[in-house]
Amino acid sequence: MALDAKRAGILEWMQIPRWPVSDERERLLIDEVLAGRQWGGFHEFVTRFETKFAAYQHCAHGVSAANGTVTLEMLFAALGVGPGDEVIVPAISFISTATAVSRVGGVPVFVDIEPYSFNMDPEQVEAAISPRTKAICAVHFGGPLANMDRLLEIGVRQQFPVVEDAAHAQGSEWNGKRAGSLGVCSSFSFQNGKVLTAGEGGMVLTNDAALAAELRSMANQGRRPGASHFHHFTLGTNLRLTALQAAVLLVGLDRLDEQIERRTRNASLLLDSLREVEGIRWQQVDSRVTRNSWYLLLGRIDEQRFGMSRDAFHQAMQAAGVPCTPFYPHTLYENPLYRDGVSPCRVLPCPNAEACIRDAFWMPHYLLLGDEELMLQVSGAIRQGVAA
Ligand SMILES: Cc1ncc(COP(=O)(O)O)c(C=O)c1O
Numbered sequence: 001m002a003l004d005a006k007r008a009g010i011l012e013w014m015q016i017p018r019w020p021v022s023d024e025r026e027r028l029l030i031d032e033v034l035a036g037r038q039w040g041g042f043h044e045f046v047t048r049f050e051t052k053f054a055a056y057q058h059c060a061h062g063v064s065a066a067n068g069t070v071t072l073e074m075l076f077a078a079l080g081v082g083p084g085d086e087v088i089v090p091a092i093s094f095i096s097t098a099t100a101v102s103r104v105g106g107v108p109v110f111v112d113i114e115p116y117s118f119n120m121d122p123e124q125v126e127a128a129i130s131p132r133t134k135a136i137c138a139v140h141f142g143g144p145l146a147n148m149d150r151l152l153e154i155g156v157r158q159q160f161p162v163v164e165d166a167a168h169a170q171g172s173e174w175n176g177k178r179a180g181s182l183g184v185c186s187s188f189s190f191q192n193g194k195v196l197t198a199g200e201g202g203m204v205l206t207n208d209a210a211l212a213a214e215l216r217s218m219a220n221q222g223r224r225p226g227a228s229h230f231h232h233f234t235l236g237t238n239l240r241l242t243a244l245q246a247a248v249l250l251v252g253l254d255r256l257d258e259q260i261e262r263r264t265r266n267a268s269l270l271l272d273s274l275r276e277v278e279g280i281r282w283q284q285v286d287s288r289v290t291r292n293s294w295y296l297l298l299g300r301i302d303e304q305r306f307g308m309s310r311d312a313f314h315q316a317m318q319a320a321g322v323p324c325t326p327f328y329p330h331t332l333y334e335n336p337l338y339r340d341g342v343s344p345c346r347v348l349p350c351p352n353a354e355a356c357i358r359d360a361f362w363m364p365h366y367l368l369l370g371d372e373e374l375m376l377q378v379s380g381a382i383r384q385g386v387a388a
Helices: 002-013 024-035 044-056 070-078 096-103 122-128 148-158 209-219 243-273 310-320 351-359 365-369 372-387
Strands: 061-065 086-090 107-111 133-139 162-165 185-189 202-206 280-282 296-301 360-364
Touching (some): 070 209, 107 122
């Protein structure tokens, strides 16, 4: 109880920034939509956002959709992943990375992550290749890109596409190239917790004009540009983003650079202040990651050196009012869906992924949107947690 009282003091004065954010600019654009007769996906704002976001991520084409799960399903379907085809995915990600493969009839092949980057290990990708491999799906976990040089080299050598699940990586870069522009195509999410959000939303990006046309038709009832509204050429569906979402995203994108700069400054302030704290290994970011969205602030606890388990650390952060999640409860393949054979998969040994389930945690991007004072308070809370 004495400990709780001590932490209650921190809670009182800690100002955690709210997320999502909006101001008069969103309201003006939403009003503009509401004043018109088209609130849906055929509004000019949707095209405007697709063009603007694709250019922001250094891509030629953007096809928006309802969320970052269906965008993955779209891209696997467009690449021709079908029954029995294997797609190599990391064992650590949100479930959509794997279910998108399964839902088009493919088989996710789960490989290990590197121990501290939290991204898929290219050596394990090599080990997972089989005659049925159809694609590799890299996930840029928490913001920093997976080792795209190695993954693209494998893709070129083996002649299969590398795609990017860039749900966490709006604005992130690899050697100056933005996430989503390196693979054959890529998927983004604008779900409520993401660094660019309209509550829900997603987009596929590609530099391949023919692939973009196919994706657009798929998300828009199999229509083709120039043809009449009631002509349907392929087996499509309706996955369109609405004009109201596009209005919110257009304004949000204008804020993104400033937010990334703020998070970058705050992350180095916070991590510098914790340098001598033993037993927390923060996410290792490759020097080729020239820009990081800082979607998640990720770390792993070495219980021996830290003097506290990951779960005790999480509880201490909760008591102090610092938002913190004790990682995923299991690897993707340990979800009942795959563990119990509801949907087929193949699993390579994943000791790093399984260790992260036990000892990793993350803090959300909006924590890093606070001021310097908050960073010092969070640093103090972490130290106090250690000292407790
Ligand atoms: C890595 C990753 N991929 C895909 C998704 C799915 O995005 P959405 O929630 O927009 O369907 C998420 C969402 O959290 C994610 O974290």
